[in-house]
Amino acid sequence: MRIGIIGAGALGGTFAALLVRAGHEVEVTARGAGLEAIRSGGIRLTGGYGETHARVTASEVLAARPGLVLVCTKAQDAAAAIEANAAVVDGVPVVVVQNGLEGVATASRLLPRSSCMGLLSIIAANYTEPGVVRVTTPATSYLGRGDGPPDDESRRTAAVLSEAVPVVAIGGFRGAQWTKLIVNMLNAVPAIVGRSVQDVVDHRRLRRVVAASMREAVRVGLARGIRFGSLQGLGDRRLRLFARLPLALGQLLPWLMRVRMGNVPNLGSTQQSLRRGQPTEVDYLNGAVVREASAAGLEAPVNAALTALVHEVEASGTGLPVERVLAALSA
Structure with a gap:
């Protein structure tokens, strides 16, 4: 699958590298030194998931329409990043990988034609050098939306992501x-x-x-x-x-x-x-x-x-x- 990742920091870089290793085609967005490092040397991942060196397409905004989008920016940057990519991703299933309580609602508001889900990741990763991520604690991630049981799309999306890293579709996502x-x-x-x-x-x-x-x-x-x-x-x-x-x-x-x-x-x-x-x-x-x-x-x-x-x-x-x-x- 072609997967777009908006924000290639600690978690975005982790998911990008592992999805490439699992055989997916990945495009990421980044800025400044991070963008230059990924363009020239790819993403180097070490630590809890082993070592991998992933070559990915990188730009400030996604250039091609993906089949799935992960929003991995910091919470304060989410709205601007989603708006910058809306022309390409509106209508595409979106997974918001973010701390806080507002990420899925923000994506749903800005991408009215997209089906938006949230992902709670407990993975601990250090990103202190552009293009280099070290996973200090691997962990299962949890995907869902709303207060009800997991729906079929959440299960399908969790299965795709699980090809790279363990992801479980859960109910009661808001409480989680x-x-x-x-x-x-x-x-x-x-x-x-x-x-x-x-x-x-x-x-x-x-x-x-x-x-x-x-x-x-x-x-x-x-x-x-x-x-x-x-x-x-x-x-x-x-x-x-x-x-x-x-x-x-x-x-x-x-x-x-x-x-x-x-x-x-x-x-x-x-x-x-x-x-x-x-x-x-x-x-x-x-x-x-x-x-x-x-x-x-x-x-x-x-x-x-x-x-x-x-x-x-x-x-x-x-x-x-x-x-x-x-x-x-x-x-």
Whole structure:
């Protein structure tokens, strides 16, 4: 199949390389140094899925109409990237591979003739050099849409993608998006202090901050009537229990995630954006919790503080001392 991938960063590059290895014809979009590197040297993938060197067609926008499109940009770039490619992809099945809660709705609005699905990827990959991706944690990805059971198109699309990397079609996708949002609460603190996720969770006081942001996010989801989907060993029952625990016990959740992650340093997507000098998607992660809390008539002070701190690091280009972070959260 001819597959178009909009955004060839960490996840886009991973899917592109593995789909080529599986025998598909792949075209990617990229910009700047990333586009030049892919055009000249292809995409080099190492780590959890082995080593592969994929030659792909690359340009700023897709040149040929594909049979399937993956949107792998950061959440803040999705609308502009979809609009730039709309003439080629409107009417083509679209899979949004993205953090946050809004990606599928954005694609559906901008591509009214397309059938739009979402993909929740737990794959951890570092993209700190143009055209080079290292997978630090391989994992199954989950595809679906809406609140109902998986439909036939979702199953067919999952089967195509599974030729490259494990993908499962699931029901209750919206609830699974919220579960992924809880997992993504691992991103902010490592980005703020400039350490790996493992280092942050190993730090007793920073682990408490991560747990607090997760617990707050779960409580907001419950206030919004969400039934959390099953993902990475997490599900509705476990997260509802977590929401009631004191933080001293709740810290077990990020610790278990850290154990599952292994010891290869995971920077998290937010920190990778900072290291490349690019805007982060914190407004679609911790910021999404703040907006959803407001919609429920609540406040989310922990996630509001973390969102502000990430923006502070974006502006300064320098990570913050641990004590500065702890002081901000105490306030």
